[in-house]
Amino acid sequence: MSEPLVLDGVRKTFRDFWGRPTVEAVKGLSFTVGAGEVFGLLGPNGSGKSTTIKMLLGLLRRDGGDIRVFGEPPTSKRAHAAVGYLPEITYLHPFLTPRETLRYYGRLFGLGGKTLHDRVEDLLRLAGVDHVADRRVGTFSKGMTRRVGLAQALLNAPQLLVLDEPTSGLDPIGTREVKDLILGLKARGIAVLMSSHLLPDVQDCCDRILILDRGECRAQGRIRDLKESLEAFFLETVDRTERVSPLEAAGGLPWLGGTQA
Numbered sequence: 102m103s104e105p106l107v108l109d110g111v112r113k114t115f116r117d118f119w120g121r122p123t124v125e126a127v128k129g130l131s132f133t134v135g136a137g138e139v140f141g142l143l144g145p146n147g148s149g150k151s152t153t154i155k156m157l158l159g160l161l162r163r164d165g166g167d168i169r170v171f172g173e174p175p176t177s178k179r180a181h182a183a184v185g186y187l188p189e190i191t192y193l194h195p196f197l198t199p200r201e202t203l204r205y206y207g208r209l210f211g212l213g214g215k216t217l218h219d220r221v222e223d224l225l226r227l228a229g230v231d232h233v234a235d236r237r238v239g240t241f242s243k244g245m246t247r248r249v250g251l252a253q254a255l256l257n258a259p260q261l262l263v264l265d266e267p268t269s270g271l272d273p274i275g276t277r278e279v280k281d282l283i284l285g286l287k288a289r290g291i292a293v294l295m296s297s298h299l300l301p302d303v304q305d306c307c308d309r310i311l312i313l314d315r316g317e318c319r320a321q322g323r324i325r326d327l328k329e330s331l332e333a334f335f336l337e338t339v340d341r342t343e344r345v346s347p348l349e350a351a352g353g354l355p356w357l358g359g360t361q362a
């Protein structure tokens with residue numbers, strides 16, 4: 102069977118209204134996610150994680166290179182059927198409960214009857230939201246909302262799960278729980294691609310990671326083999342932040358904070 106995901110020299114340049122290039126967001130990215138593997142895209146803000154994810158989901162057109170999802174182009178029906186997606190921001194209807202939300206999206210996937218009922222109940226339990234299944238989502242904390250989003254991403258029983266910053270906004274316990282959930286899915290043979298800007302968030306759940314920096318791959322492999330690259334990358338990004346420190350920039354704004362003579 103084909104690999105769940107293969108990217109080969111993928112490029113994306115955003116352009117303005119007149120077609121002039123504005124941002125080279127992804128510059129020739131190649132990586133593969135194998136069956137039952139958890140793969141992490143690690144990179145700071147703006148490094149191209151979400152752009153890469155949107156291209157492999159077929160939501161954004163690439164400018165070059167090739168993407169295969171189980172051997173198919175990302176826009177194909179078969180690719181869509183095999184992939185589950187948790188967006189960077191979970192948009193859920195605030196007046197629906199988790200149970201209603203999952204039933205609604207399940208019907209959109211063409212599920213019904215006992216299959217829909219059983220799958221929704223299984224997912225409510227799996228995501229740990231069964232005890233609040235009849236409370237409106239609008240009253241939930243970020244962590245609970247994220248769990249409902251994860252359950253939603255699993256409704257179509259995907260073979261590849263794509264999670265854009267699944268742990269963003271979660272506290273250490275919430276992060277641990279999401280990581281355990283990811284490991285549980287891996288144990289069922291589901292391949293996972295997740296992104297994060299924090300090393301601890303990908304550390305003990307990813308088999309391999311790719312360090313993404315301004316649209317380019319800096320290194321990829323097992324975390325324990327990437328120690329030097331990770332250290333160098335960390336120091337460099339800290340240095341870069343210091344050079345363009347927003348605090349310094351704010352120091353040049355006499356109207357902002359401080360006491361004026």
Ligand SMILES: Nc1ncnc2c1ncn2[C@@H]1O[C@H](COP(=O)(O)OP(=O)(O)OP(=O)(O)O)[C@@H](O)[C@H]1O
Nearest residue numbers: 115124126144145146147148149150151152153298
């Ligand atoms: N629709 C767009 N039009 C123009 N530029 C864009 C668009 N989307 C993203 N970009 C730019 O592409 C680059 C990569 O953005 P992307 O959202 O992929 O980064 P990211 O790694 O997901 O960042 P974050 O950690 O903040 O989510 C950034 O410079 C961003 O400003």
Ligand SMILES: [Mg+2]
Nearest residue numbers: 150151152189
């Ligand atoms: Mg992003």
